[in-house]
Each structure stands twice: as structure tokens, then as C-alpha cells.
Amino acid sequence: MDVSFILIILLFGAVATYFVGDKWASKAALLFSTAAFAATLYVIYRYNIGEKVSYFHTWISKPRILLHFQADSLSLAMTALTTVLTPIIVLTSFGNMFPKTKSFYALILFMAFAMVGTFLSTDGLVYYIFWELSLIPIYFIALIWGSGDAESRKKAVVKFFIYTFAGSLFMLVSFIYLYTKTGSFLNTHLYNAHLTEKEQFWIFLGFFLAYAIKIPIIPFHTWQANVYQKAPAVGTMLLSGIMLKMALYSIVRWQLPIAPQAAAQYKYIFIALCIAGVIYGSILALKQTDLKKLLAYSSLAHVGLIAAGAYTLTIDGFRGAFLQMIAHGFVVVGLFYAAEIISRRYNTGEIADMGGIRIQSPKFASMFMILVMASVALPLTFNFIGEFEVLYSLAQTNIWFGVLGGTTIILGAFYMLRMFQQVMLGDKGAKVFADVTFGEGFVFALIIGVLLFFGVYPSPIADFITPDLQKVLLHINQIN
Amino acid sequence: MNTLIAIAGLGILCLIAEIFNLRKAIVPVTIIGLLAILGLNVSEYMDLGLNTAIMERNEGFYNNMIVNNSFGMAFTGLFIVLTIFLVAMTPEFHKGHKAKLSDFVAIKLFLLTGAIAMVSFGNLAMFFLGIEVLSISLYILAASEPKNLKSNEAGMKYFLMGAFASGIILFGIALIYGATGSFDNAVIYSAILSGDLPGWFFIGIVMLTIGLLFKIAAAPFHMWAPDVYEGSPALNTATMSTLAKVASMAAFFKLMRSLNHEVSASYVAIIITVSILSMTVGNFMALKQNNVKRMLAFSGISHAGFMLMVLLNPPAMSGVLFYYAAAYALAGIAAFAVILYVTANKENEDIYQFNGLGKTSPLMAATLTLALLSMAGIPILSGFFAKFFLFSEVLKTGNVLIVIVAVANSIVSVGYYFKLILAMYTKDAAENTQKVPAAYGIVAVLSILLTIAIGLYPDALLGLLK
Amino acid sequence: METNLALLLLLAPLAGFLLNIFAGKKLSRNLSGTLGTIAVAVSFAVTLFFFMQVSSTKEPVMVNLFKWMTLANFDVNFAFQLDQLSLLWLMFVTGIGTLIHVYSISYMHDDENIHKFFAYLNLFIFFMITLVMGSNLLIMFIGWEGVGLCSYLLIGFWYKNQDFNDAAKKAFIMNRIGDLGFLIGIFIIGYLFHSVDYIDIQNAIVSGSFDVNDINNMTWLGVATLCLFIGACGKSAQIPLYTWLPDAMAGPTPVSALIHAATMVTAGIFMITRMNFVFDLTPDVQNIIAIVGAVTSLIAASIGLMQNDIKKVLAYSTVSQLGLMFLALGLGAYEIAVFHVITHAFFKACLFLGSGSVIHAMSGEQDMRNMGGLRKVMKVTFITFLIATLAISGLPPFSGFFSKDEILMTAFHHNKPLWVIGSVASIMTAFYMFRLLYLTFFKGFRGTEEQKHHLHESPSLITFPLVVLAVLALVGGAISLPGSSWLNEYLAPIISHPAEHHALGTTEYMLMGVAVVGALVGIGLAYAKYIKQGFVPVPDNEITGFAKVVYNKFYVDEIYTAIVVKPIYALGAFFKNVTEVALSGFIFGLGKVANAIGAQGRTVQNGSIGLYLFVFVLSVCSIIAYIFLK
């Protein structure tokens, strides 16, 4: 069993989910996504004992495009993140009734398929294809099943689509240019493309546009808050939990090793931009009146920090970025789920209309609290590990980066606790708020369990990814 | 050559069938006949591949009037497939006037002969004949609803400007003839290689180019296209925007590859300018259109601009052009099949007619969505690969600027393609649904499946022109 | 065996926490509290065992569990170090912790969320143990942040009151400012030493592999210690990060006693003592510490003079005392600081618990203006409170006298101005503590009739810890008597440069005398004003002049709001209303421009064949012209 099986399961699952009909669609989606996760675990197991799990197949002979799914620890880690979050995300949707259920769940699985493909592909064009493919399902999910006024939603979603599409086209041009240079799209070949500094700069920039819009890094973030707010919770979770990790992963997998000189030369600028995003997002989060928007800006701040870590070109930064990606994936899914539960029961997203929830639902309050604490990177949560390593690497690069990036732990606490206080605390408990159901509690428990376990014992993941990160770093350093 | 004769014969057969009151048999017979001819074409193509070791062997017929080579035969195959789709939709579309069915089918077949002549000519006379047969058939098709003033206007505009353009093409041919002393491609080619041609030769090439730019509707010679597309009956618009456009482009390419081997700098400048202009004008104008046919007309203009880029380096581009043409035309057929379904019995083709299609007819909505996504260049649909192959080849020629402009234009194009998709999925339908006619449904699904298939196996098409 | 025992020490409170949080609702109130108490008591017992062991063997117990974090240059292990310092801390953390748990069983008996209260308390103990036990800075940081979390949870324990929640939030955020400093300090230390383990760092300095003569190294080390000190400022409420501590009094009184007086707030002192070998290398930072400590001590004491809320007075007193400890740390007298930490833990916990007992009796009233004369009804509380007050005022033979006097003595030898400041603060302390005592326990009762009716001595579960603590406050000074100090000897392996011990000479006796006289002066003034004159502080709106400034804590909170919080919000508003709109508008603007071009273009396409042909011909002409002109 190699990695292509994961893809096949998800693709087949998407089709099957569509055809089993509305009634069973959600169960089918859960089944297939769980199966994909099981398959991922099995593949990782095989990978660990040294068996072959990569899949190679020639697709198009000229131009030479290969269906190469080379599994290494980085891609496997991200694949595992995707396949573990997908069933969780499917689970979060269980309380809700969606029109056109089968299409909804089929799109979720298809999206997971595209995202896993993005993580696994080592051929640049195949990677790009998966990258773009993932955009289509999220577009429809946000458009059709989103909330709020249809016109403004449309506006937000179309903007998101065009914006990200525009960004990724520049990446495509970069890839094509590289192809004309090397005659191949395989990443290992592209790594050794021997580009001049000027070429590297432009290619780096082309990639950066694609990634900066997807992650997003300021000032390319304006699509984000609106889409997060308007999309259905599932869409928001897919977007923030997994999809933007595609871009962060790609920085390490594609952008930096392909243009290492540019990366080294301009890293201060890019780190500064990312850190500016951290502060900018945090301060903006303070002023939000809508819960999901607040979480969106907080996400902006966090991913900015992750990107900054990746751009430091240090092993700590890389590792921190990867760990933080995984941690952030879990915590953000949990937070948006909490936001969804609140807005489902109160029928509003406005923070001002909330309050006093803790009185009526202490369990929910506790779980939300833990998620908030994970989000502000309290030690012993998984987020702390990543954030610490990233900040450590930033501080090693330049102490001021460490200080300014570190403000996230202050500002993060500021806006998250403020939000928590306004939403959960106080005695404004006039409205009925039922405590978490078993299903909801189960999802939270899963997420919290993961966050705490790896917060205490992150070594399985950290040791798993470190060798391959070192390879990437070695390559970058060799060229410089 | 045999295909050409067979198709003309089939057309005549249609007309005779009407005389003998075999109206019901016309469409089935035509489709079966076309399939047979397609088979013939394929077998000839195989022979070509088997018999020669040379990549492109020119096999001449009738004093080299028609040349059988992989380029011509590949395009012939594509045209036949497109015609089958178009013919299949004819009876449903013209169910109001059954008496004229044979005319409509026969004209499409003659149009096909013109198209085939345009891609397999060996002599400028044949090229001229082909282009005129195609054009005259289109004039008729455009004006084929005599009581409808819009159709009249479309026909009139198309005819006047088309004839004008024909005059320019003819002038260009005359000048080339004057410079080289022959209409035969091979002779002209050798004359060019020997060099030392009078100055008017290049003027001739340019005149020819302008005429063909008109036929493919490239800016600034595009202004007829939106009006004619809008006014013509929808099925005929489909014919124009798919078959006619692709055929003209292929002819253009073939002509320029043989006549203009060494592309001069000023010619490149003209092509780049026109290409950029077409893409930009087409995409920006399409943004604010309400009429879907009109929007697709502008989209077609922009695609013409994209396809024009193949002229920057003709020797390497034939496969790319073929792939692009196939992807574009098949997506176009699929889109038009849905448009025909939606706008049947409606007074106009405005976007709001598509409201709620996602609910009322998910299959057709999905088909149209995929077709539009393909045109917008979203992977994994063939439209993406078309653009991708094109960009890679153009980048090899070093024209980075035009690629950047093309990319920017791709972004703009998403804007209007998505307008339609949004209407289908976010608005509510005004009326009750009507059943999807079998012909439209089958054509739509088949063509979109082909679009996806060639997206998954681009090699299948790219390999044809090696 | 040692590993298991150490784990038991660490995990017993965690088990208590889990038990209470998951099953607490189903347990009876008393059982919930009892379980929490037992959990801490177990830790205390284990601590006692280790304390005995280490006292005799003088060998620290090292426990290495597993690798926690991997960094480029070093790994960070989940490892613990039970040496003299950490055991000393553990002793009073778990010891006083147990007492306060006992106290809470009764104090919180009527609260609907009592199981949560004990859960949080247990969790706090767990994190405090982690903080103290860790063998490297990052494990300490776990505890450091964890106790912050528990502090947040407990200050905001009565979460229905948004003011309390504000206080909790403020505490957490201000702590986090310090935490950032701590983190940066860790980064630099990690960079300099390629390790964050205490032992490794110490070895590097001792063995010379860390070059102390390298100016670059030393500059960075200075920055590192400064950052660590900022961290300590946050946790131990020093200027400028002290304002959260008085607000933190919003929490239940046992919390104030445990977290905000005896244990958590001393974490900063623990950390600096832990890292004393590093701080010793950076005398400039030490000077800063001393000055900050002294100034904090004075300012907090002066604010304490005017407060009317019984817990607020104690809070400022805590800040002031912590300032004195930092003064000692800055002077390099680590063991003296530790000594004061311990005595302070005794008497301050006793004071807080006593005030809790008073508040309990007063049905939640905290304003001293409404108290008075309680000594008659609350004998035990009064006596224990009196002992603790005498201790904090620095009168012999109470414990506070010894520790405070040593600090002042050291200050006198090093830096006279600091000694003056410290002494003035001590006099103020004596004054406001006796003011508190007089207002609360003497004269007649000033509260409502209902309150008066309700007045009663607290139950034995409350008074028992009071008595124990009072005894400790009385005799605690014995661990480090001038001349023969058990503590100094005990801590000797930890402190790399012990403070100079001045033999008891004339100067020293004179200084003691001055201190005692100062304390008596403070007490006398208080007596004169509040007993003799029977003065009762005026209502809030009648306070004027400088008194008002002091009463309002020098408006420090307001100043912080104006220069930090408000600008951040203003910036947020600017970002939200200007930059976001502009950026978003720019992107939408591009779309609008494109649409506008399209709309304009439509007017060109006017339907006239004439125009079309004209454009056609014009284009042809321009192409031909281009060819000819080129």
C-alpha cells in the first residue's frame, strides 16, 4: 500500500458519498475520511519501517509531467494532519442539516483529496493542479452553504477565489519558467536549477505571491476575515485548519529550496512582513465585534508567525513552523467549532449579543477555555512547542524579531481573554444555552486530547520530521 | 481527400433525402455517416503514421491542391467530432420548422467541408475556396431566421464585413502570387527560402493575416463578433464560436507556418500587439455583459488572443494549438448545449435565465460549470493544460511580457465566468423546470467528458501531431 | 524509586485536579475539599521525605523523564531537580498549600462551584511544583505560565462579576508581559550556553567554557538577565508590572493568601535565586534590581497607607515586601531574600487568612471603615492577626524582624540611599499594618446592625491554619538567626557567591535599634491617630489633595490605560477603519476599475456597421503604416 491509496480512498469516497444519497452521505463521508486516516497511519508505519510507500507514474510525456507522490516525513505529516482533521470536521457538521447534503459531503472529501495531493506531489505541475483543485470545492462550500446575506457572501467568496487564483497563477508562471530551464517539474530537479540571482528573485516573488495570498500574509489578507465569517463552519475549518497549511508547507517544500539565495538574501524583509502581520492581526482582533472575524484575525496573527519561522532558514524555525502548523490546525478547528456552536444556538455571531454562557454550560466553557489557552500557547499545549521554537529561531535571527514576534503572547492573551470574557463570562445568561451534547463533547475531547498529549510529548512528531527538514536546510545552505 | 469528398457527398445526400421524404432518417444517417468518415480519417491517419518515418509527410492530391498530413488530419478529426455534436442538436433546436431540417444539416456539412479544406489545403486557391465555403455557410446560418430582425441584422453585419475581409484576403493572395508566381504552398515556400522577394510579398502576408484575424475575431477586427453571436440563432452561434473559430485559427496557423517560416520582428510585434489587445478587450468587455451569447463572444475574442500566441514560434506549436483548439471547442460545445437548453423558448439569453439552474437541473449546471472552469483555465480540466502548454512554449521564445499579460487576463476572465456560475448556484429559479431534451443532455455530457478526458490524458492529443 | 516518588510529588495535585474537575460535581462538598487537601498533603509528605534525604546527603535528586523539545543546539528534557533550594520552596508551597486547602474547605463551603475551586487550587499546586522542581528554565516556564493560568482562573472564580473577570484578565496579561521577558531571556541564555539546564549553565560558567571576559558575551548576558528580571517583575509584581496584584484581590481570600502572597508571587525571587550564578556576573542588572525593589517597596507602602479595603492594604503590603526581597536579591544577598520569602509566606498567609476570617464574619464586607471592635468576638483571629502584624512590622522576636533587618543591614553596607528607602518603607509598613489592625479589631463596630448580629468567630477549620501560621510567624526567624544561620548553611551549595556576613558589631546592633525604633514610631503614629483620636478614614468622595492621589494609587492604572491600552485600541480602530478598508478597497477597486472599463467599452460597441468597418480599415491602415515606417 503506497500513498496513492490515500488519494484513491478520498476520491472514491467523494464519488461514493455523492451516490449514496442525502440520507447516508454524512456517514459515508465519515467512514471514508476515517478510512483515509487509517490508511495514512498505515503508510506512516510502513514508511517508518523503511518500506517503499512512494508512487511513481509518468503522466504526460511532453512536457514531462510525472505523477510522483514521494512520501517523506514532511508530506506524510501534513497528510496525516489533513486526514485526521477531515473526519473531525465531518463530525462537527453532524448536528446541522444541510440542503443538498450529498454534494456537501462529497465536496468535503474531494477537497481533502486535493489537499492531500498537494502535500504529496513532488512534480511541480501536479502539485499546482492539486493546489488549484482544492480551491473549487471550498468555493462552492462557502458559496452555497455559507451564512448571512447572499450578496455580501458572494462578493466575499468571489473575491477570495479570484484573489487566490490570481496569486497561484504567478506560481504557475514560475514553474513554467523553471521548466524551460530544467526540462522537468520534479522538485529535486528544480532544486538544482542553477538560477541566477535575478531569476531567483523573480521566482521567489512568484511563489511568494501565491503563498502570501493563501496564508495570508499582510497586506494580502483582506479576503480572509470575510470568508471565514461567511463560510459555513466546515468551510472555515477546512480553510484555516488545513488549506492555508498548504501554503506554509509549500514554503519549505518549494519556495525556499528552489530559490535559496533569494531566500537568504531577502529573508529579513519577509520575516519583517510576517511579523508585522502578527502584530497587525492581533491588534485588529481586539477591535472585532464578530466572533468568527476575531478568530480569523487571530489566525492571521498565528500563521504570520509560522511563516516567519519558515523564512528564518533555521532548523528550529522549520520545525517550529511544522509543529505549529499541526497544532494550529487542531486548535483553530476547535475554536471555530466552538464559535459555530455558539452561533448555532444564539443565531448570531456578534460578540455583544453573547455573554453568560458559562453559567448554563460549564462543560462547554471549560473546553472553550482550554482551546483559548492552547491558542495563546500556554506551555503543555502543543501550540507552545511550535510557538516556542519559532520564536526561538526568530530571536536567533535577530533579537528584535523575537521581541516583536513575541508580542503575540501578550496581544494574543489580550484579545482571546477579552473575547472569552465577553462571550462566556458575566451573568448575562438570560438566553438558554444548552451544554455540549455527547457528540460535540467528543469532538472537543479529541482535539483537546491531541493538543495536550503532544504538548507534553511532542517528540514523536518532532523527531519524525526533523531529518527531512534538515535535508531541506542542508540543500539551502549548500547553494548559498 | 477522401474525407472531403465523402462529406460533400453526405451533404448532398441530406438534401436528396428531404426530396424523398426521408426526413426522419437525415440526422441518424448523417451522424452515422460522419462517424464512418471519422473512422476513415483515423485509418488514413494510421496509415500515414505507419507508412512514413518522416514526421510530416506531405501527400498531395490533385496537383497538390489537398495535402494529407498529420496536422490536417488531426484537425479534420476534431472538426468532424464537433460537427457530430452540432448536427445532433439540430433537430431539437429547429423543431419549430422541421421542413428546413435537411437544409440546416446540409449547410453544416458543407461548412465542414470548407473547414476541412482550410486545414488540408496545399494551394492558396483551395484555402480561399475553403474559407469562402465556410463563410458563406455561416452567413446563411446567421441569417437563418428570416422573420427575426436580430437574425437579419446579424447576417447582414456578418456578410458585409465578411465579404469585406474576403476582399482583403484575396488582395493578399494576389500580392503573394505576384511575388512568388505560384499559389502552391510548396513552391511559395521554396521561393521564400531562395529569398529576395519584392516588398509587396510581406504586404500580402499582412493582408492575409488581417483577413484571418477578422475571421478568428481578434481585436481590433473583432467588432462584428459580439453582435453576430448575439443575433444568430443560438445553435449557429455555437457553430461559429467553436467550429468556425477553430477552423480559421488552424488555417491561419497552417498558412503562417508555411508562408512565414522565418517570422520577422515586425510581424511578431503585430501578433503580440493584436494578441494582447484581443485578450484584454475580450476579457474586459465580457465583464459587463448580460447576454450569455455575447459574453461568450467576448470570451471567444480573448481566446483568439491566446491562440494567436502560437504564431510566435510556429514550428513548435502545432500540438499546442491543436490541444488548445480541442479544449476550447469542446468546452464551448458543452456550454452551448446548456445554453440551448436553458434559453429554449425564452425571449433572450440574459444571465438571469440561468438563475437557480443548480437546483432545477444539477447535471446541466454542473456541465456548464465545468465548461466555464475549463475555459477559465482551472486544472484539471483541459482548458488549464491548453493554457499551460501554450505558456510553456511561449516562455521558451522569451516573451515573458505577453505571458504575464495573459496571466493577468486569465484572472480577469474568472470574473465573468463566475458570474454565470454564481447565478446558477446562488439565485433562485423564477420558473418551473423543463425536462432536459435528450440531445442536449447527451451532447453536453459527452463533450464535457471529452474535455475532462483530454485533460487527464493530454498525451493522447499532443501525440497526434508529432 | 526516587523517580516514582518525585512523580508522586508532582502528580498528586494533578490527580486531585482531575478528580475534582471530572467527578467533583458528584462528590459531596466536604469530600471534594478533602480530596484536594489530601492531594496536597501527599505532596507535602513526599517533600518532607526528600527534604530529609537531601539535608543529610547534600546531593540533589535528579529525575529525567523524557525528551520534551528539540532545538538545533540542544534538547530540552522533562527533567526535575530536587535540591536544597527547590525543596525549601516545595516545603512551604505544599505546607502552606495544605493549610490553605484545609482553610478553604470551610471558607468556600457554601460556594456552588467548590469542586472547581479545589480543582483549580490543586492545579495551581501542580504548576507551582513544576515551576520549582524543573531542572531547566523551560520546565520552570511551564510552571511559570501555568500558575499564571491558575491565578487567572481563581481571580475570576466568581465569573459572573465582570469586574472580577477584568482583574483576572489584567493579571494574566501583565504576567504575560513579564513572560515575554522571561522567554527572551531563555532565548538568549539558550543562544549563549547552548543549554537551558541550570547545571549546564553553571558548569559552563565555572569551567570557563563560557568566556566571561568576552565583552560580547557579557553584553548579551546582561540583556538576558535583564529580560529574566522583567519576567520576575511580572510574576512578583514589581514596578512597572505590579498593578495587577492589588486587583487580584478580587479572588477568594484563600487564593490571595496562597497565590498572591505566599507562593506564586515569590516565583520571581525563586527564579533569580536559581540563576544567581548568572546574575552575579551582571552587576549592572543587579543594581537595577536593587533600585527597582527598593522603589517598589516605598511606593507600594505609601499607597498602602491610604487604602481602606482590608485586602488591598495587604496586597500593597505584599508588593512592598516583595520589593524588599528584590532589594536583597539586587544586593546579591540571595539567602536573605529567601529567608524573607519564607517568613513573609508565614505571616502574610496568616494575615490574609485572618482577613478572610474577618470577611467571612462580616458576610463579605471588605471595607475597614465599616469594621471595628472585632477583637471581642473573634479572639483567635485577633491574636493570630496581631502576631502576624507584629512580625511584618519587624518587631523582635517575631520572624519578620530577623529577615527584614538582615535586608536593611545588607543595604546599609552596600548602598546607603537604598537603606534609607527601605527603612522608610518599613516604618510605613508598621504604620499601615497597625492602622489596619486598629481599624478592624479596635474601637466600636461601625457596620450595619445585620452584620453586627451575624458577627462570630470562624469555625475551627479556619482558625486551625491561622494558629499554625501564627506560630510559624512567631518562631520562623529561628531558621536564620544572626550569627548562626541554619538557612545560609543549608543553601550554601546553591548560592555561588554567598553574601558577606557581618559579625554582629556596634553598627549592626545600632541598625537593629534603628529598625526597631522605626517600627515603634510607625506603630505609635498609628496608635495616636486611630486609637487616641479615633479617626476613621473619610468616605471616598471627601478625600482631597495629595491624599487623593495616593488613595487612587498615584493614578498608575489610569496612566497605563492612557499610554498603553488606549493607543492600542486607537491603533486597532485605525487599522480597522482605515488600513483594512483601504487594502480591501484597493482589491475591490481593481475589480471596479475592470468593470468600469468594460462598461465604457460597451458604449464604443454601438452597433453601427459603419463604425465597425471604420475601425477595421483604420487598423489595417495603421498596420500597413507601421510596416512602412519601420
Add this chain to the structure above:
Amino acid sequence: MENILQQIGIENYIYLSTLLFCVGVFGVLYRRNAIVMFMSIEIMLNAVNLLLVAFSTYHQDAAGQVFVFFSMAVAAAEVAVGLAILVAVYRNIKNIDIDNLKNLKG
């Protein structure tokens, strides 16, 4: 014929045809009556025919003249279609002024 071409250079034939062609073009541009426009287009085509014949002589090659037949035949077919459309237009709007055909625009 050779003599004539030797006396009057081939360029002059080109100029003449071009001139004639331009007359046709201007006719198309200038006139609004559809029939007159058709006629102008015919002038353009005939100008080209003239050129072809001239070149045919110049090159001593019959192909050019054959081509003229093609083009005449095509032109005839074209005009036939054109007139049919014209008739249809006339039936609908009762005149043949192309300025009345402005319904399709934008």
C-alpha cells in the same frame, strides 16, 4: 502582352489595382445603402481580379487567371447570399439603410 508589361511596369498595375481597391473600400465606408455597399465590395474583388490577371501575365502563368474564375464564382455565390439577406431585411424594416441595423450593440 509581354510588350505591354515591358512598357508599363508591373508596379503600375499594382498601383492601379490598389487604387481601385481603395475606391471599393471607401465606397464601403462611405455609403449607407446596402446595395451600394455590395457593389463597392464587388469593386474591391474586381480590383484584385485585375491584379491577379496582371500577375498572371507577368509570370507567364495561367494559374492566376484560373484563380480569377474561382474568385468570380465565389463572389457570385456571396452576392447571392447577401442579396437574400438583404431581402429578408427589407421585408422586416422596409428599407435597406444599414444605419437602421443598430439593435445589436453594447
